[in-house]
Amino acid sequence: MSGIIGLPEPPPLGASALPPGTFDGVAVVVTGGGTGLGRAIATEFARLGASIVIGSRKQEHLDAGRAAIEELGRKVLTVACDIRVPEQIAAMFDAAEAEFGLPGVLVNNAAANFPVPAEDMSPNAWRTVVDITLNGTFFCAREFARRHLKAGTPASIVNIGASYAWTGGPGFAHSAAAKAGVKNMVETLAVEWGPYGIQVNGLVPGLFPHEDMTADIQANLARTHDKDAAQPAMRVGRPRELGWAATFLASPYARFISGHTLVADGANWQRRALTNPTVVTVRDQMGRGPFTG
Numbered sequence: 292m293s294g295i296i297g298l299p300e301p302p303p304l305g306a307s308a309l310p311p312g313t314f315d316g317v318a319v320v321v322t323g324g325g326t327g328l329g330r331a332i333a334t335e336f337a338r339l340g341a342s343i344v345i346g347s348r349k350q351e352h353l354d355a356g357r358a359a360i361e362e363l364g365r366k367v368l369t370v371a372c373d374i375r376v377p378e379q380i381a382a383m384f385d386a387a388e389a390e391f392g393l394p395g396v397l398v399n400n401a402a403a404n405f406p407v408p409a410e411d412m413s414p415n416a417w418r419t420v421v422d423i424t425l426n427g428t429f430f431c432a433r434e435f436a437r438r439h440l441k442a443g444t445p446a447s448i449v450n451i452g453a454s455y456a457w458t459g460g461p462g463f464a465h466s467a468a469a470k471a472g473v474k475n476m477v478e479t480l481a482v483e484w485g486p487y488g489i490q491v492n493g494l495v496p497g498l499f500p501h502e503d504m505t506a507d508i509q510a511n512l513a514r515t516h517d518k519d520a521a522q523p524a525m526r527v528g529r530p531r532e533l534g535w536a537a538t539f540l541a542s543p544y545a546r547f548i549s550g551h552t553l554v555a556d557g558a559n560w561q562r563r564a565l566t567n568p569t570v571v572t573v574r575d576q577m578g579r580g581p582f583t584g
């Protein structure tokens with residue numbers, strides 16, 4: 292249709308928005324940095340000079356993250372770590388400090404999610420997603436901040452969120468509630484830790500499809516046919532766009548931005564009206580029969 296051009300494509304992969312060397316001498320911890328958006332964020336920090344620490348559970352993800360950073364000629368440390376376990380988080384930071392000194396940036400990117408109607412969700416399914424996404428994010432932030440408070444050094448935290456923190460997320464009650472907690476936590480921690488030089492922000496991706504998405508999430512997305520046309524931008528996000536946003540928030544150029552959650556979604560979550568498309572229950576969307584208890 293004439294005049295419908297959508298939001299322009301960003302510069303190509305490999306371009307950076309910040310000056311070369313912005314993160315020279317800085318170690319950056321990215322949880323879940325071996326896959327998807329975490330890897331895109333980690334590689335952008337590396338392009339700008341950072342040494343990278345990747346923490347997550349699975350060796351194949353750690354290996355993929357390592358390969359991506361080494362390809363850029365930067366230093367990388369990978370540590371097996373389940374962010375539900377505070378002792379494993381402490382061990383990850385011990386290893387990071389031994390290798391690079393105290394990291395200056397923490398990107399809380401790791402999260403858990405799968406679509407399920409709320410009435411079908413087991414208590415352990417709820418607990419697992421909240422434990423990883425909300426509790427794990429707090430445990431990592433706490434460990435990182437305590438080390439900086441002790442050292443008297445400034446630092447920056449970026450928590451990755453989701454827009455259903457504001458809107459609710461039908462089919463994702465656990466993740467939406469956890470991400471609402473993450474957004475709220477940004478605001479509290481920014482105030483508590485600002486006096487100690489620690490900046491805390493949130494970054495919310497809109498729809499950023501990538502090949503590492505879990506089978507559950509991919510199957511859920513496959514139920515929407517034209518993902519580009521479903522966005523006001525007329526396109527989905529490109530993972531490198533998230534890398535630019537994350538590096539900006541943690542950079543010296545954003546020092547006075549704290550307690551803020553930046554949404555990178557081409558205005559998709561504001562796309563609401565009193566006449567939204569016809570209601571389809573989550574059960575129907577997922578092809579499930581009636582609830583039988």
Ligand code: HXC
Nearest residue numbers: 402403404405406407413414415416419453466505507508
């Ligand atoms: C219903 C499920 C389920 C599913 C797991 N469970 N998958 N329930 N539907 N698809 C239930 C299990 O039955 C179990 O409950 C409980 O959840 C814990 O499952 P485990 O497999 O034991 O947990 P664990 O091995 O710790 O694995 C965690 C996980 C897994 C969350 C279940 O999917 C994972 O490791 N995910 C990490 C990656 C990820 O989730 N990425 C998505 C991020 S994307 P019972 O009662 O049986 O014991 C994102 C936003 C995307 O967040 C937005 C897209 C548009």
Ligand code: NAP
Nearest residue numbers: 323326327328347348349352373374400401402451498499
């Ligand atoms: P992803 O590829 O599935 O990444 C999730 C990462 O979290 C994985 O690397 C995983 O590594 C790690 N992880 C999960 N549980 C963990 C645990 N207990 N301990 C340590 N690490 C754990 O998903 P993604 O799309 O890149 O998502 C990245 C972030 O963006 C998440 O916070 C997500 O909520 C957010 N987000 C994404 C989109 C999107 O469109 N892609 C939209 C909105 C929000 P291991 O399996 O190795 O542990």
